[in-house]
Amino acid sequence: TKEKKILVLPGDGIGPEIMEQAVKVLEWVDKNSTLSFKLEYEVVGGASIDQNGIPLTQEVIEKAKKADAVLFGAVGGPKWNNIDFNNRPELGIIGLRKELGLFANLRSAIVFDSLIEASSVKPEIIKGLDLMIVRESTGGVYFGSPRGIETLPDGTRKGINTEVYTSKEIERIARVAFELARQRQNHVCSVDKCNVMESGLLWKEVVTEIHQKEYPDVNLSHMLADNCAMQLVRQPSQFDVILTSNLFGDILSDLAAMLTGSLGMLPSATLGEKQSNGVIPALYEPIHGSAPDIAGQGKANPLAQILSLAMMLKYSFNEQQNSRKIVNACKFVLNQNYRTPDIMSMGKKEVNTQEMGKLILDHL
Amino acid sequence: TKEKKILVLPGDGIGPEIMEQAVKVLEWVDKNSTLSFKLEYEVVGGASIDQNGIPLTQEVIEKAKKADAVLFGAVGGPKWNNIDFNNRPELGIIGLRKELGLFANLRSAIVFDSLIEASSVKPEIIKGLDLMIVRESTGGVYFGSPRGIETLPDGTRKGINTEVYTSKEIERIARVAFELARQRQNHVCSVDKCNVMESGLLWKEVVTEIHQKEYPDVNLSHMLADNCAMQLVRQPSQFDVILTSNLFGDILSDLAAMLTGSLGMLPSATLGEKQSNGVIPALYEPIHGSAPDIAGQGKANPLAQILSLAMMLKYSFNEQQNSRKIVNACKFVLNQNYRTPDIMSMGKKEVNTQEMGKLILDHL
Ligand SMILES: CC(C)[C@H](C(=O)O)[C@@H](O)C(=O)O
Ligand SMILES: CC(C)[C@H](C(=O)O)[C@@H](O)C(=O)O
Numbered sequence: 001t002k003e004k005k006i007l008v009l010p011g012d013g014i015g016p017e018i019m020e021q022a023v024k025v026l027e028w029v030d031k032n033s034t035l036s037f038k039l040e041y042e043v044v045g046g047a048s049i050d051q052n053g054i055p056l057t058q059e060v061i062e063k064a065k066k067a068d069a070v071l072f073g074a075v076g077g078p079k080w081n082n083i084d085f086n087n088r089p090e091l092g093i094i095g096l097r098k099e100l101g102l103f104a105n106l107r108s109a110i111v112f113d114s115l116i117e118a119s120s121v122k123p124e125i126i127k128g129l130d131l132m133i134v135r136e137s138t139g140g141v142y143f144g145s146p147r148g149i150e151t152l153p154d155g156t157r158k159g160i161n162t163e164v165y166t167s168k169e170i171e172r173i174a175r176v177a178f179e180l181a182r183q184r185q186n187h188v189c190s191v192d193k194c195n196v197m198e199s200g201l202l203w204k205e206v207v208t209e210i211h212q213k214e215y216p217d218v219n220l221s222h223m224l225a226d227n228c229a230m231q232l233v234r235q236p237s238q239f240d241v242i243l244t245s246n247l248f249g250d251i252l253s254d255l256a257a258m259l260t261g262s263l264g265m266l267p268s269a270t271l272g273e274k275q276s277n278g279v280i281p282a283l284y285e286p287i288h289g290s291a292p293d294i295a296g297q298g299k300a301n302p303l304a305q306i307l308s309l310a311m312m313l314k315y316s317f318n319e320q321q322n323s324r325k326i327v328n329a330c331k332f333v334l335n336q337n338y339r340t341p342d343i344m345s346m347g348k349k350e351v352n353t354q355e356m357g358k359l360i361l362d363h364l
Numbered sequence: 365t366k367e368k369k370i371l372v373l374p375g376d377g378i379g380p381e382i383m384e385q386a387v388k389v390l391e392w393v394d395k396n397s398t399l400s401f402k403l404e405y406e407v408v409g410g411a412s413i414d415q416n417g418i419p420l421t422q423e424v425i426e427k428a429k430k431a432d433a434v435l436f437g438a439v440g441g442p443k444w445n446n447i448d449f450n451n452r453p454e455l456g457i458i459g460l461r462k463e464l465g466l467f468a469n470l471r472s473a474i475v476f477d478s479l480i481e482a483s484s485v486k487p488e489i490i491k492g493l494d495l496m497i498v499r500e501s502t503g504g505v506y507f508g509s510p511r512g513i514e515t516l517p518d519g520t521r522k523g524i525n526t527e528v529y530t531s532k533e534i535e536r537i538a539r540v541a542f543e544l545a546r547q548r549q550n551h552v553c554s555v556d557k558c559n560v561m562e563s564g565l566l567w568k569e570v571v572t573e574i575h576q577k578e579y580p581d582v583n584l585s586h587m588l589a590d591n592c593a594m595q596l597v598r599q600p601s602q603f604d605v606i607l608t609s610n611l612f613g614d615i616l617s618d619l620a621a622m623l624t625g626s627l628g629m630l631p632s633a634t635l636g637e638k639q640s641n642g643v644i645p646a647l648y649e650p651i652h653g654s655a656p657d658i659a660g661q662g663k664a665n666p667l668a669q670i671l672s673l674a675m676m677l678k679y680s681f682n683e684q685q686n687s688r689k690i691v692n693a694c695k696f697v698l699n700q701n702y703r704t705p706d707i708m709s710m711g712k713k714e715v716n717t718q719e720m721g722k723l724i725l726d727h728l
Contacts, residue, residue, distance in 0.1 A: 076559070090559045120598055125484040141527060141561060148562050157531040159566030163505060167521040193611070195440070195454045197505060198512050202523030227653075229593070229619040230627070234484055247557070251615060255593040263594070289591075 003036050004317060007067040009060070009096075012046040012089060013290025014300035014353075015073025021302035021357030022071065022309045028364050029313065029322050040067070045075025045092035045290075054087060056095040064100055065281070069316040071309060072096070072285035077292035093285070097137045100281040101272040103169070104176040105137035105249065107287055109236070109256035112265060114334040118343050119261025121233075126259055131239040132184065133256060134177040135249025137270055139169045140199075142246045163199045165245065170206040172273070177243035178215035185240035187219040191228045191248055203245065225252070232256055257287050264288055264301035264342045265330070267308035269315050282316045284308040294341075298352035301340040303330050306360060329363040367400050368681060371431040373424070373460075376410040376453060377654025378664035378717075379437025385666035385721030386435065386673045392728050393677065393686050404431070409439025409456035409654075413447065419456040425463045429645070433680040434460065435673060436649035441656035457649070461501045464645040465636040467533070468540040469501035469613065471651055473600070473620035476629060478698040482707050483625025485597075490623055495603040496548065497620060498541040499613025501634055503533045504563075506610045527563045529609065534570040536637070541607035542579035549604035551583040555592045555612055567609065589616070596620055621651050628652055628665035628706045629694070631672035633679050646680045648672040658705075662716035665704040667694050670724060693727040 006026070010019035023039065030037050042060045043051050055075070064070050075092040083089075096102065111119070111129040119126055144162030151157050174190075181188045190207045192200030204222055211220045223231065225248045231238060232255055244252060257263050266288070272281035286304030294300060307330060314323035333356070339348040340356050351359065370390070374383035387403065394401050406424045407415050419439070428434050440453040447453075460466065475483070475493040483490055508526030515521050538554070545552045554571045556564035568586055575584045587595065589612045595602060596619055608616060621627050630652070636645035650668030658664060671694060678687035697720070703712040704720050715723065 085562060085565055088559060094560070120489040121485055144524075149566050152530075157566055157570075159527075159529050159561075159563030160508075161527040161561045161563045163523075163525040163527065165523050166516075193614075195452060196458070196611075196614075197523075197525045198449060199523030199525045201449055202513050202521055206521075226614045226618040229615045230622040233597070233619060233622040247560075248615075250557075250560075250590045251593045251612075254590040255597060255619065258594040258597040 002034055003038055004068040005038050005040065005066065007064050007070045008039050008041045009044040009070060009072045010041070011044050011073040011075040011092065011290060012077050013074055013292040013295040015075070015290055017296065017298070017353050018286070018300050018302040018305040019071070019073045021353060021360070022305040024357055024361055025306050025326060025364070026309055028361060029319070033319060033322055035317060035319060044096070045089035046077055046080045048092060049080055049083065049087065049089060055089050055092040061096070061099045064096060068279060069312050070096065070283040071312060072283050073305065074286065074288070074290035076290050079292070094142060096283060097270060098143060100283065101138060102270040102281055102283055103136060103138040103272060104173055105135040105268060105270045106180070107133045107135060107253040107257070107266070107268040109133070109253070109260050109266065110262070111260045112262050112331065112334060114331070115262045115265070115343055117261070118345060119259060121259050121261070126236060126261070129236055129260060131236060131242065131256060132180060133242045133244065133249055133253040134173065134180065135244060135253055136169065136173040136246050137249070139165055140246035163197065163247070165199050165203060167202065167206045170203055171210055174207045174210045174243060175214070176271070177241050178211065178218050181218050181241045186217070187221070187240035189221045189223050189228070189239055189242050191223050191225050191242055191244040191252065193225045193248070195224060207243065228252060229255060232259060253287065262343070264340065265303045265307065267304050267311045269311045271315065280316070282312065284312040298354060299341045300353045301342045302353050302357050306330060306357070325364060329360045332363050333359045366398055367402055368432040369402050369404065369430065371428050371434045372403050372405045373408040373434060373436045374405070375408050375437040375439040375456065375654060376441050377438055377656040377659040379439070379654055381660065381662070381717050382650070382664050382666040382669040383435070383437045385717060385724070386669040388721055388725055389670050389690060389728070390673055392725060393683070397683060397686055399681060399683060409453035410441055410444045412456060413444055413451065413453060418451060419453050420459040425460070428460060428464055432643060433676050434647040435676060436460070436647050437669065438650065438652070438654035440654050443656070458506060460647060461634060462507060464647065465502060466634040466645060466647055467500060467502040467636060468537055469499040469632060469634045470544070471497045471499060471617040471621070471630070471632045473497070473617070473624050473630065474626070475624045476626050476695065476698060478695070479626045479629070479707055481625070482709060483623060485623050485625070490600060490625070493600055493624060495600060495606065495620060496544060497606045497608065497613055497617040498537065498544065499608060499617055500533065500537040500610050501613070503529055504610035527561065527611070529563050529567060531566065531570045534567055535574055538571045538574040538607060539578070540635070541605050542575065542582050545582045545605045550581070551585070551604040553585045553587055553592070553603055553606050555587050555589050555606055555608040555616065557589045557612070559588060571607065592616060593619060596623060617651065626707070628704065629667045629671065631668050631675045633675045635679065644680070646676070648676040662718060663705045664717045665706050666717050666721050670694060689728060693724045696727050697723045
């Protein structure tokens with residue numbers, strides 16, 4: 001069937017308003033392709049806490065499992081800051097990754113030429129930048145146990161988390177990185193902290209094994225996480241694909257995104273293993289967060305959400321042409337000097353969330 | 365007594381050659397102050413592996429404990445890449461931190477005006493930058509157990525590390541940050557990943573408690589580690605003192621150092637708790653590593669090592685004036701346009717390690 005089921009999870013903060021614009025673009029694709037989309041909306045994160053008492057209901061998990069793809073906004077905000085740790089809004093996204101087995105979080109840092117001046121980094125350092133971070137997303141310290149806070153007899157409290165990776169987890173994420181590299185510049189840089197952590201040592205060993213056995217044609221290098229943070233600042237263009245753990249990937253991908261000056265523009269895909277029915281579970285979301293400070297004011301930039309949709313078309317539905325059209329529409333509108341407040345600069349034309357969405361649609 | 369015992373540990377790579385220049389400056393201080401210094405040299409890291417089979421001998425630990433301060437170069441290099449994990453050169457520095465109880469690693473990121481162009485970040489973003497990272501350095505995932513690599517019955521390997529912090533460890537490092545902030549811009553930003561890790565949640569709680577009880581006059585904010593990486597790139601001048609864990613501090617301090625474009629210039633101090641004899645155990649080292657690729661070629665920049673010595677004079681020996689003189693000598697020589705290869709740019713005068721050392725001395 002060409003009918004695709006999409007679970008739409010706007011979430012919190014600016015999530016709903018940017019999702020609204022992305023859905024309009026999705027409706028355009030519905031009319032202009034052989035695909036048709038059946039959308040289902042659900043709450044997640046803080047919105048789900050408010051409605052159901054928990055950030056991720058079993059019902060939403062089931063719907064996500066049955067969907068062909070999940071389009072996700074963002075979760076969290078100060079409203080839920082003092083909520084119990086085991087009930088925090090972030091479990092909306094973390095739980096979905098785990099429940100759907102979405103172990104490969106792909107985050108690209110791309111510089112849009114028209115926004116190059118928005119970066120705090122010199123234009124010559126980031127011009128043409130196009131790197132991809134392959135972040136493991138169902139393992140590591142995010143999920144390891146034992147974990148928690150305990151109180152010792154003398155009153156001292158102890159906070160514990162466990163970083164754990166099995167060779168199997170490392171193998172499958174390494175394969176994703178090597179496959180992607182083959183379609184790109186053929187270079188994987190694997191990042192760990194193997195001079196301090198045994199889990200990083202195993203990471204490095206397993207990546208090296210998979211490389212030798214299955215991908216000897218791909219160039220592989222290794223880097224320590226602290227050095228990678230430095231090198232990203234010094235010369236990000238040295239990277240093609242960066243392969244790393246959940247926690248390092250969280251930090252390094254945000255760093256890379258900020259280098260581009262285009263944070264409000266960057267989408268991500270999180271993929272799982274192919275199911276018996278041929279579907280690869282997939283969730284698409286902006287790299288940026290829920291930005292509660294500007295929520296509901298029409299200031300949010302919908303482009304990352306719209307580009308997440310473009311990623312969905314490409315990765316989940318092999319709809320290359322419409323995906324490219326959407327990316328090009330975003331570039332076109334930027335080249336026409338339209339800007340939401342987050343990327344506004346002198347001499348440009350400021351528009352709000354809705355207007356930006358409409359400009360994209362008009363161009364399409 | 366005014367005689368101070370200094371344990372000098374040049375270590376590996378460029379360590380020995382930059383240390384040579386720092387020691388010359390130390391000899392100058394010896395002659396030009398009421399202090400006199402008794403230097404003892406020892407091997408550490410790879411050099412100690414080569415000589416003693418292990419990266420840190422009991423003898424060196426004892427000497428370090430008896431010294432008034434340790435002046436450290438750098439450790440590690442490809443020569444020891446395939447050595448057993450429990451015998452790696454990095455244990456030279458990690459072991460010293462632990463054995464001497466050096467829990468407070470102070471790393472400042474300062475921009476030298478004359479080097480501002482060397483940064484990949486726009487000058488207006490980093491001009492005048494002066495932030496301090498207070499990194500916990502005897503706890504966290506660096507030392508937590510269980511740790512190691514185990515093989516399961518089915519052949520799967522499992523790499524494990526444990527992040528653990530007690531409230532006491534957090535309290536004492538928080539106090540260091542608050543004390544420093546009072547002497548600076550009075551603002552501490554505490555960085556954790558409390559939306560994912562319980563150890564980070566405890567971190568945030570304890571820092572908040574210490575703040576309320578003991579330092580209500582200092583401004584305190586909290587930030588997630590991924591956001592901090594972004595904010596350091598976006599607008600580093602928003603920070604005064606950043607307080608964080610061992611692992612996040614490792615990554616964020618390298619990131620901050622690279623922002624300045626002055627990596628070869630940045631010193632650090634690692635301090636312990638005051639002993640019964642009144643001495644605060646202290647180790648001073650450059651932030652940069654052992655740079656094995658350029659070792660022995662006279663290309664290394666000795667300034668971070670010399671500035672580490674200046675930090676030693678200030679923090680350990682209250683020798684403010686000579687400390688300032690050394691810092692000024694470094695600035696003067698840079699203003700005279702002398703540059704080692706790592707900071708060389710067009711129109712400047714390239715000098716080698718020795719020449720740079722001599723220029724500093726000549727100015728002193
Ligand atoms: C919201 C948060 C739990 C999440 C993470 O840490 O993975 C976010 O920072 C991200 O990178 O997607
Ligand atoms: C050499 C290494 C073990 C060390 C660390 O990770 O602490 C270094 O990167 C540092 O920051 O001092």
